[in-house]
Amino acid sequence: MRKKIVAGNWKMNLNLEEGQKLTSEIVNMLKDENIKDVIAVLNPPFVHLYPVKKLIGDTPNLFLGSQNCSDKASGAFTGETSAGMLASFGATYVIIGHSERREYFKESNQLLTEKTKQALTNGLTPIFCCGEPLNIREAESHEAYVKQQLTESLFDFSPEEMSKIVIAYEPIWAIGTGRTASSDQAQEMHAALRTHLASKFGQELADNISILYGGSANPGNAKELFSKPDVDGGLIGGASLKSRDFVEIVKSF
Numbered sequence: 001m002r003k004k005i006v007a008g009n010w011k012m013n014l015n016l017e018e019g020q021k022l023t024s025e026i027v028n029m030l031k032d033e034n035i036k037d038v039i040a041v042l043n044p045p046f047v048h049l050y051p052v053k054k055l056i057g058d059t060p061n062l063f064l065g066s067q068n069c070s071d072k073a074s075g076a077f078t079g080e081t082s083a084g085m086l087a088s089f090g091a092t093y094v095i096i097g098h099s100e101r102r103e104y105f106k107e108s109n110q111l112l113t114e115k116t117k118q119a120l121t122n123g124l125t126p127i128f129c130c131g132e133p134l135n136i137r138e139a140e141s142h143e144a145y146v147k148q149q150l151t152e153s154l155f156d157f158s159p160e161e162m163s164k165i166v167i168a169y170e171p172i173w174a175i176g177t178g179r180t181a182s183s184d185q186a187q188e189m190h191a192a193l194r195t196h197l198a199s200k201f202g203q204e205l206a207d208n209i210s211i212l213y214g215g216s217a218n219p220g221n222a223k224e225l226f227s228k229p230d231v232d233g234g235l236i237g238g239a240s241l242k243s244r245d246f247v248e249i250v251k252s253f
């Protein structure tokens with residue numbers, strides 16, 4: 001059975017004190033809520049990983065993730081952080097190929113294959129991001145565009161490797177804009193991606209892959225989005241910076 005996952009992507013926000021406060025609030029709220037079948041993941045900036053992990057402790061269903069990792073294992077790569085380092089800090093998830101990294105840091109589909117390999121080699125679950133810009137959506141070629149992102153980055157993995165990857169569909173026009181995709185638009189794309197994965201890896205494997213939606217998700221629209229059969233959770237930006245909003249989204253299944 002595929003997992004329900006709500007991952008918070010803090011992006012480059014919050015200083016140490018703010019990050020610790022947010023984490024403590026989420027930990028306390030989740031303990032009260034006793035959430036059983038949803039996995040919550042906090043993805044702070046690298047420098048917050050250690051203090052956030054210490055605060056998460058053994059909170060049930062709450063995990064640590066990173067926003068990025070290097071495509072290399074180790075060596076003279078100034079400023080980079082390896083997947084092995086993240087694992088040694090207790091991270092179990094890593095976001096790979098966020099559209100902001102693709103756009104601002106020119107990360108290619110080929111580079112993202114290498115990052116995904118590093119994550120898998122070190123036992124991290126990659127949250128592999130895909131999604132189209134507005135002009136591609138308006139030209140109605142969004143499905144082909146996003147399928148190609150998966151094909152070029154992930155289709156050389158073995159079925160065993162692929163079964164460990166989580167997909168996050170984040171239409172770029174919906175990120176940080178307040179203009180969320182409708183639940184029907186999300187469902188349509190998620191179903192298309194699952195069919196695409198099935199064409200390469202088989203239906204059973206595709207049925208077990210979690211596909212998250214990201215882009216202006218909030219406590220007001222999460223229930224509707226998560227009610228769709230192929231939407232298995234969310235990758236949350238702005239709303240993950242507010243403890244109550246994040247926890248309400250976790251409770252939205």
Ligand code: 13P
Binds near residue numbers: 170236
């Ligand atoms: P927002 O939720 O702020 O739109 O960001 C989505 C996102 O990019 C999560 O990775």
